[in-house]
Amino acid sequence: MATLLHIDSSIRLEGSVSREVTAAFTEHWRKANPDGKVNYRDLAVNPVPHLTAAGYFAAFTPAEERTPEQVAGWATHQELADELLSADEVVIGAPMYNFSIPDSLKSWLDHVISPATMPNRETGEAPLAGKRFVVVHARGGAYGPGTPREDFEFQERYLRKVFNSLGVEAGVTFVAAEMTLADANPALAEFKDFKQESLANAHSAVRQLAGASA
Ligand SMILES: Cc1cc2nc3c(=O)[nH]c(=O)nc-3n(C[C@H](O)[C@H](O)[C@H](O)COP(=O)(O)O)c2cc1C
Numbered sequence: 474m475a476t477l478l479h480i481d482s483s484i485r486l487e488g489s490v491s492r493e494v495t496a497a498f499t500e501h502w503r504k505a506n507p508d509g510k511v512n513y514r515d516l517a518v519n520p521v522p523h524l525t526a527a528g529y530f531a532a533f534t535p536a537e538e539r540t541p542e543q544v545a546g547w548a549t550h551q552e553l554a555d556e557l558l559s560a561d562e563v564v565i566g567a568p569m570y571n572f573s574i575p576d577s578l579k580s581w582l583d584h585v586i587s588p589a590t591m592p593n594r595e596t597g598e599a600p601l602a603g604k605r606f607v608v609v610h611a612r613g614g615a616y617g618p619g620t621p622r623e624d625f626e627f628q629e630r631y632l633r634k635v636f637n638s639l640g641v642e643a644g645v646t647f648v649a650a651e652m653t654l655a656d657a658n659p660a661l662a663e664f665k666d667f668k669q670e671s672l673a674n675a676h677s678a679v680r681q682l683a684g685a686s687a
Pocket of ligand 1: 488612614653
């Protein structure tokens with residue numbers, strides 16, 4: 474039975490473009506995997522606690538020697554890492570905040586990037602290598618090649634490097650919905666058609682990626 478881990482991180486619970494597109498992915502995925510299981514994590518509604526020094530150093534301390542703070546920190550880490558490791562596919566909603574990702578998503582990454590998920594230096598074995606990741610970006614502006622703000626793009630560039638460092642290369646796909654603020658921001662009014670087209674392309678990409686048949 475296939476398992477999908479669906480993660481959202483937009484602070485907008487209404488009108489969020491990343492949530493709209495990740496939800497569409499999951500809907501298509503459910504149709505393509507009628508026996509599949511979906512685990513859902515909303516990092517904006519239920520943020521994971523920021524990683525603490527105790528939690529971080531628990532990884533390097535034998536279980537029987539851990540302090541109560543290390544035990545508590547390790548429990549959060551283990552829950553999140555196990556949830557990720559148990560998934561076959563992962564869809565992540567990642568809005569652009571100040572040219573990068575939401576702090577709640579960064580916090581999640583700080584927990585799940587650990588010895589349990591990192592490639593083994595000696596064998597090269599990467600626990601996440603066989604999984605498929607789909608990252609849905611939503612951005613108020615546009616950051617594609619040739620745009621004036623191309624150089625400010627630290628969302629996809631950052632996440633791509635993170636996944637690559639975990640041994641995930643071809644297994645990660647980025648889907649962008651851009652100019653999402655074109656309707657709300659008069660300065661972007663000329664990009665309303667661009668916004669619609671970008672959103673339609675994002676929907677069509679996730680439909681295909683989720684394995685929908687029609
Ligand atoms: C705190 C914050 C910072 C943002 N920073 C940027 C930014 O640097 N560049 C940009 O293009 N849009 C920025 N935006 C706009 C969002 O990227 C845009 O509204 C996007 O659609 C958010 O995703 P969502 O629709 O899933 O909520 C920002 C929005 C917020 C709330």
